[in-house]
Every structure is written in C-alpha cells, then in structure tokens.
C-alpha cells in the first residue's frame with residue numbers, strides 16, 4: 001500500500017488532488033469527494049482508502065491536471081506497492097439474500113424467561129495425552145423460537161445457586177455449529193466448552209458453568225438465553241477471504257464458518273452461499289492432542305485445497321525462530337507478507353477468538369509485520385475495524 005512519488009527523498013513538496021469514490025462499504029450511501037493533500041499525507045490516505053474498499057484517482061499534481069479524470073494515470077508506483085486505482089473494487093452489496101445486521105436474531109430469550117433446551121450429545125473433543133477437558137455439547141431447541149447465525153453466542157444459566165444463595169448468572173459460549181446445527185436439520189445448537197480449572201491456595205478450583213456443561217448428561221434440561229453478538233458475523237460474499245486466529249475453544253465460531261463453507265451437507269443446504277474465497281485458519285494449541293476438530297479440518301484441506309489453508313502453532317511441541325515456544329503470533333510473523341497482501345484486498349476479513357491473553361501477542365506480531373511492509377498497524381487496525389473487517393471476540 002505504498003505509493004512512490006517518483007522522488008523517493010523525504011522532501012517531496014508536491015501536492016496531489018485526488019477524487020475518492022466511496023463505494024458504500026459499511027455505510028449506506030455512495031459519495032464522491034475531492035481532496036488536495038501534500039505528498040506526506042498521500043500514503044496514509046491511500047491506506048485508509050484501500051482498507052475501506054473505496055476508489056481513489058489522482059487527477060492533478062501541483063495543480064497540473066494529469067489528464068481528463070476518466071483517463072488519468074495514477075502516480076508511478078513502487079515495487080510491491082498497490083496503486084489505489086489498481087485495488088479491486090469493494091464488494092458489491094451481496095447479490096443474493098444477505099443477512100443484514102438488522103436481521104440478525106438477538107436476545108430472543110432473556111435470563112428471566114430462558115429457553116429450556118435438552119442435551120442430546122456431550123462428548124470429549126480431545127484425544128489421549130491432551131491437557132484439560134474440552135467437550136462438545138449439543139442441545140435440542142425444538143418447541144421454541146431459538147435460532148441464530150454463525151458467529152453468535154448463547155448464554156447458559158447453570159443449575160444451582162451461588163455462595164449467596166442466588167441463582168447463578170449466565171455465562172456466554174460461542175456457538176460452534178452453523179445455523180442448521182450439526183445434523184444440518186435445523187433446531188439444534190452446539191458448543192465447545194473447556195472446563196475452567198485453576199489452583200487457588202493449594203486447592204484445585206473448577207469453574208461453575210463449564211463444569212456443569214462438561215458433566216451434563218444426555219436428556220438434561222438446560223436454561224439457554226440469547227442468541228447475542230454481531231461482532232463475529234461472516235460477510236455474505238461467497239468470494240470473501242477469511243483469515244482466522246484461534247486459540248483453544250476460540251475455534252468454536254471458526255468451526256461454524258468452516259462448516260458453512262466446506263461441509264458438503266451445508267453446501268447442499270445453502271445454494272445461496274457457495275464459498276469460493278480463501279479461508280486461512282491459524283490455530284494455537286499447547287499440544288497436538290489438544291487440536292480440536294482436526295479430522296474435519298484435514299478433510300476440508302483435501303477437498304478444498306484452493307480455498308482452505310490451515311496453519312498450526314503447537315506451543316509445547318514446536319519452537320519458533322528464536323528457539324522459544326511456538327505461539328500463534330509467531331506463525332503470524334512467519335506469514336506476514338501473505339497476510340498483509342490478503343488484507344490489502346477489501347474482500348478480506350480477519351477474525352480473532354480465544355482467551356483474552358492472545359490479543360497482545362497478535363497485536364505485536366501485526367505491528368512488526370506491518371512495519372516490515374512500511375505500514376503502521378496502530379493506524380491500520382482502527383481503519384480495518386471501521387470498515388467492519390477486523391473482528392475480535394476474546395474472553
């Protein structure tokens with residue numbers, strides 16, 4: 001996203017008059033603006049234009065028209081740079097029935113009057129040698145109006161009371177199934193739950209709700225609220241590019257996206273969504289045995305080699321370039337060029353989900369990766385966020 005002036009010294013005093021065509025991504029109206037900026041501001045302007053998916057055309061330099069606007073040539077571009085004019089047009093509004101934010105179901109069931117779901121499945125997602133406990137739990141939603149889309153969460157109110165004798169508060173869990181459920185027949189929801197376990201004053205403590213869920217028997221009735229959340233929704237474009245950073249149970253929403261994209265029964269069920277973009281999952285886990293949904297992911301790699309890429313960071317089994325433990329941020333750094341090349345495309349969205357502690361590492365890696373490309377991540381990230389292309393849900 002760097003534009004050369006043809007004069008690479010830092011003392012370029014030229015001014016550029018540009019026309020920006022706002023294509024309406026994330027906003028409702030299309031608009032055209034004309035601006036005159038010094039060379040020093042041109043680069044950050046180009047970055048923000050590219051990230052928003054707008055179009056920019058340079059029409060004059062120092063007041064001298066380059067050509068008639070429709071025939072204008074952009075300023076010369078340096079190697080590895082992207083001319084604003086060369087940027088692909090922003091995604092057009094979804095051609096087929098897209099779910100807009102206003103249509104997304106929220107708070108259909110509230111804590112005072114929750115939906116009562118029935119457990120139909122509860123099994124471990126881990127294999128021998130894994131650390132901790134992570135279960136997949138599926139609820140039957142029949143008999144009510146609880147429905148959701150990929151990227152949302154539901155609330156669970158565990159049975160029993162807290163230390164003060166009050167009913168437990170709800171805990172949120174990312175939905176791991178698509179809107180059609182794991183059986184693709186609608187009317188179910190699946191979660192991916194890690195039992196919270198920590199040590200306090202020499203005692204092992206287990207989390208209330210995560211233990212309630214991991215221990216729950218088939219047939220049990222559970223209080224469910226929601227759905228909630230509009231932060232992690234997938235764009236409706238079938239040719240969007242989706243970069244995913246997940247650690248641990250942060251894979252839950254990603255699993256829903258990937259099923260929607262690649263699971264044959266899902267593709268058959270959703271003729272309006274035949275994913276044809278690129279999906280790249282970065283997954284962090286302590287051990288190979290802790291990787292979740294591995295068989296499905298390997299199948300998607302085999303079936304959709306052009307569309308799916310999967311990069312793992314196994315912290316206790318692999319080393320980074322400095323000889324330390326391999327974390328997801330190390331994989332981000334290793335792949336910085338390709339990640340940023342994808343981000344330059346306005347059709348690319350980035351999703352991050354997992355424990356809150358993963359955020360600083362990813363941010364640090366993106367800062368270093370951006371700097372290596374002459375970009376400033378502190379400026380870019382808010383622009384991506386504003387363009388609704390940077391999605392974070394950590395807990």
Ligand SMILES: Cc1cc2nc3c(=O)[nH]c(=O)nc-3n(C[C@H](O)[C@H](O)[C@H](O)COP(=O)(O)OP(=O)(O)OC[C@H]3O[C@@H](n4cnc5c(N)ncnc54)[C@H](O)[C@@H]3O)c2cc1C
Pocket residue numbers: 153171172173174175192193194195196198199200206207208209210211249250252393394395
């Ligand atoms: C949007 C969202 C989505 C989520 N999605 C998922 C998901 O998909 N899967 C999933 O497993 N979880 C998910 N969570 C987390 C989930 O909501 C619960 O917070 C988690 O299951 C723990 O709840 P609990 O009732 O078991 O623990 P609690 O009994 O509520 O205990 C939690 C409390 O224990 C204390 N504590 C925790 N760790 C330590 C420690 N190391 N040392 C000392 N004290 C500690 C803290 O006071 C903390 O508040 C999500 C959270 C949010 C906000």
